[in-house]
Amino acid sequence: MGLFGKKSTLPLEVDLHSHLIPGIDDGSQSIEQSLHMIRSLIDMGFKKIITTPHIHPRYPNKNENIMLGLEKLQREIVSANILIELEAAAEYYVDESFYEKVKENEPILFFGDKYVLVESSFINKPAFFESTMFDLQSKGYKPVLAHPERYQFLEGSIDWLEELKGMGILFQVTLGSMGGYYGDKPMKISKQLLSEGMVDFLGSDLHRESHLPYLSKGLKSKEIQRLIKSGQLKNSQLL
Numbered sequence: 001m002g003l004f005g006k007k008s009t010l011p012l013e014v015d016l017h018s019h020l021i022p023g024i025d026d027g028s029q030s031i032e033q034s035l036h037m038i039r040s041l042i043d044m045g046f047k048k049i050i051t052t053p054h055i056h057p058r059y060p061n062k063n064e065n066i067m068l069g070l071e072k073l074q075r076e077i078v079s080a081n082i083l084i085e086l087e088a089a090a091e092y093y094v095d096e097s098f099y100e101k102v103k104e105n106e107p108i109l110f111f112g113d114k115y116v117l118v119e120s121s122f123i124n125k126p127a128f129f130e131s132t133m134f135d136l137q138s139k140g141y142k143p144v145l146a147h148p149e150r151y152q153f154l155e156g157s158i159d160w161l162e163e164l165k166g167m168g169i170l171f172q173v174t175l176g177s178m179g180g181y182y183g184d185k186p187m188k189i190s191k192q193l194l195s196e197g198m199v200d201f202l203g204s205d206l207h208r209e210s211h212l213p214y215l216s217k218g219l220k221s222k223e224i225q226r227l228i229k230s231g232q233l234k235n236s237q238l239l
Contacts, residue, residue, distance in 0.1 A: 009220050010228045011045020014235040016111060017091065017146055017172055017203030020051040021069035025059040027207040031076050038077065038084055040212050041204070044219060048085040048239055050111045056093040063109055066090060091117045091146055099132045102139065110141060112238045117172070119146045125153045125160065133169055144170040144201060149177050149189035156185060158192060165198055170234070172201040176211055179218030194223045200234050202227070 018041075019027020020034045028034040041049060051070070055061050070088040077086060090109040092098050098118075101108070110116045116136060120126040133143045148161050148171045165171070173193060177186040193199050202224065204215050218224060227233060 009045075010225055011047075012175075012202055012219060012228060012233075012235055013046060014048045014050070014238040015041060015046050015204045015206070016050045016052070016089075016115075016144075016201055016235065016238060017117060017174070018049060018051045018206040019053060019091075020049065020206065021053050021066065021073055021088065024061055024065065024069055025054040025056070027053070031073070033209065034073060035076065035080055035082065036209060037206055037212070038082060038086075040209075041206070042082070042084055044216060046084070048087070050087045050089055050238065052089050052091040052111075052117050054093065055090045055098075055109075057095065057097070061090070063090075063107055066109065087111065089115075089117060091119055094118050094120045094126055094129050094132050096128075099128060099135075102132060102135045105139070108136075108141060112234075114141050115144050115170070116141045117144050117146050120151065122150065122152050125151075130164070130167065133164070133167060137168065142168075142170060144172050146172050146203070147174045147177065147186075147205060149173055149186040149193060150182055154189065156189070158189060158198075161193070161198070170200040171198055172203045173199045174205045175202055175218035175224065176205065176214040177218065178221045178224055179214035179216070181211060181214035181218075191223060194227055197232070199227060202233060202235060 022028045022030050053066050089111040136143050173190050177190045
């Protein structure tokens with residue numbers, strides 16, 4: 001039956017946050033790992049994957065090497081007779097370099113209706129996050145904050161997240177947070193965001209095989225199943 005479990009569980013169908021291109025960030029380190037994780041996502045009911053390598057000081061990827069990695073992985077999927085739609089965007093770390101990239105109108109990797117996946121430091125609240133998001137929006141992009149439940153500087157409060165939501169920033173909660181992978185605090189904030197209708201997307205943030213059981217558990221949680229059933233999520237719009 002696979003990791004997905006009971007057939008009565010509603011699938012998410014589209015994953016928009018993962019690290020499956022081998023060897024370019026802290027995600028998959030081999031084609032074999034990538035193929036195993038992709039097969040597991042298919043077992044859970046996913047029909048489309050938008051993988052999002054880090055563009056981060058530690059992983060200074062460029063659009064070109066991300067697209068080359070995507071093409072190679074797509075060829076491997078075909079060779080392995082795996083039926084899945086695979087695209088790529090990026091997970092951008094919001095720092096001065098990204099701020100300048102936006103200011104200079106450099107090409108930004110996006111998915112769907114100009115959605116751009118962004119993250120910040122987990123430890124310290126970013127000084128110019130809001131201004132960067134405003135500039136992104138002014139250029140027609142729609143910022144999506146990755147894993148808002150996991151920022152440690154929140155200290156259990158969602159005040160900053162409410163401010164961002166007021167600016168029109170979209171939120172992507174991680175399935176593994178609801179599965180308990182990251183601990184009690186991220187799960188608590190996830191539940192609060194879900195209960196207050198502040199979640200626009202769900203994503204796997206899949207890096208390695210050890211994430212899979214927690215991802216599956218989160219997907220089956222009553223809160224996530226209720227949100228999928230509601231039709232309020234934007235994931236399905238990406239098919």
